[in-house]
Amino acid sequence: MRVASSLGIAVLLAFSAPAAAQTPSDAHEVTFSKDIAPIFQKNCQQCHRPGSIGPMSLTTYQEVRPWARSIKNRVVTGEMPPYRYDRDIGIQNLKDDLRLSLSEIEAISSWVDAGAPMGDPADLPPPLSFPDLSEWAYAEQFGPPDLIIKTKPYTLAADGQDVWWRPITPTGMTEDRCIKAVSVKPSPQGRAAAHHANSRLLGFDEETEEWVEVERLSEYALGKVGEVVPEDACRRLPADSMVTWDVHYYPTGEVIEDDVIEMGVWLYPEDHEGKYQQDLKLYSLLMKGSELELQPHGTAMTQGFHSFDTPVRIDSFQPHGHFRLVGKTLEIFDPKTGDLEMVSSVSDWTNDWHTSHIYADDSAPLVPAGSVLVITGYYDNTAGNKQNPDPTQWVGRGSRTADEMSHAWIAVTHLDDKGYEQLVAEREERLALETTEQP
């Protein structure tokens, strides 16, 4: 029972993760200085500080106080921090997980209800120092990027609708290499306006003599640092490839001239074998011949099934949809045992934030050949869906925000039988160690 055990480990580990942040003891009053400031440092200030993307800074009591009511609302509804992912369902051990623990939400809520007291300033944690936003992420770890790919300049009007900027630029690669890390950096002037910048790789198909999409290269969403490819994998950056960008700008009230967004790419050395190939691809929830069609005031469900000829490791899951999508799940079915295991569930989807959920190293599902990824999407075109701009419309598939989409982005590392057995064995060993270490 390979799957059950390997996936079981993932899920088990997720639940045995160390309990997050301490619960403030009932004995003392919840104060900003003692209880709340540390939470804001950990989960809010990366975006809510001067020069970052949040609309206001939340670094001092004076800055925070006027927002107390609004903070409670946003936190209790799970809108802030912006990381939509169900608790207690599937794998919970995720990298760059912004979610607060339930006890932290409770602490913020009761602090606001008590009048948001400051408490003793002596209890304040020392202020955090943040990396300079004009520096490259990973610069400390890996040095400057090996390659910088830039968008063509775009001038954004002061007001109006949100805009999509989709230039195509060459990577400048003259040989095939393996990517170590990717990070997208908006310009200082455009930082508050650039909400998303996604990029995909284009390769030239000799047969059809056309540029075709190879895979997703990087994703920048407000506040996201970047992505590191696991050392045992190779994500290929082919020679002579091009990058096609999808930049989503929101006007900020000021004209932004000739804005350029940069992508830094760090490469593994030329001789990096990266035993396994990793790719980040789109998996459709519409199987051949099926269509996505939402009646006025109606609901719909779509489902996609994908399997692999070799064992694989699933490294990340990113649902995609617009206003009518309300939820998406990823499950894995093992035809040998008949087991269907829930891996990830997002049931409060919002089109405002597109998050890639990256599984922690020992939680990433190890999937035997022949197992099936089952991806399910739920759509709600009724007035009951708060995000629905118009329940009287028929909605079909399309890329305009008023249309809908039905796919997920999934990073997959392709293994061989030996590698799979080895990864399962190593994980079991680590788990065994952990259980013996913990009384």
Ligand code: HEC
């Ligand atoms: C990844 C970046 C990010 C993180 C982390 C984040 N925020 Fe936000 N926050 C934003 C952005 C961007 C907005 C404005 C867009 C929106 O409202 O969704 C916002 C809006 C808000 C608002 C509404 C402000 C208004 O105009 O009414 C509140 C309140 C808030 N955040 C509180 C928090 C708190 C408290 C935390 C931490 C527990 C937090 N945020 C974490 C980016 C972030």
